[in-house]
Amino acid sequence: MKFKIQWYDRLPSTNTFLKERLALEPELPSGTVVATREQTQGRGRRGRDWLSAANENLTFSILLRGGYEPRWLPSATMAAAIAVADLLGAEGVKADLKWPNDVLVNGKKICGILSEGIPGGIIIGIGLNVNMADAGEIDQPATSLLIETGARRNMDQLLERLLSILSIRIEEWAEGGFSRVRKKWEANVPTLGKTVTVRDGDAERTGQLAGFGDDGELLLRVEGGEVIPVWAGDLSV
């Protein structure tokens, strides 16, 4: 798939901006990428904020057009996360995937992904910490490529590299759904087979992470051996 990048100096949120653009330009093509040097009101999963220092991190959103059913949404995020992990591997950093949408390095978050359904498509928003020297801790420990490797990256080049990997993963996913990328996802999930807890609001379930279903849902083996699908929640070990 081909991407066309539009860079902006400052936007509140690339996901929101892309939605607003679509309302004005309904013919905006699939593969449109909106990237910003500074994001002032970044949005995370579950209504959380996504904080990102100006000029130091990649914050961008991709428009994917297609008749995707809502059940495709979680695995769009997962396909994108695999691509980010591949990129990090190529940059010399071993990355782990944490269901449903985190990329971690040494247990610290380096990337978050927020996919949103729109009429006739999906917007995938990606925030990757790149040149942040002090990632601190927001709602969980965070890190960046600079912290992990000691080297700064050129943001434009890194985005180009990430998009070329993303194009392969997204095509695989668009053709065959999560099943096509499941092996790659599971290969980067260190918690597979381990005892995990999934919290969704007040509901909490503990069991063995047995794998992932055809739409990317987490499969939890609970006491008694029954395997139940879990569609949403925060995972902890």
Ligand code: BTN
């Ligand atoms: C999360 O981990 O909760 C998801 C974070 C997603 C952040 C990205 S940054 C680019 C895009 N625009 C947004 O407002 N959010 C996503």
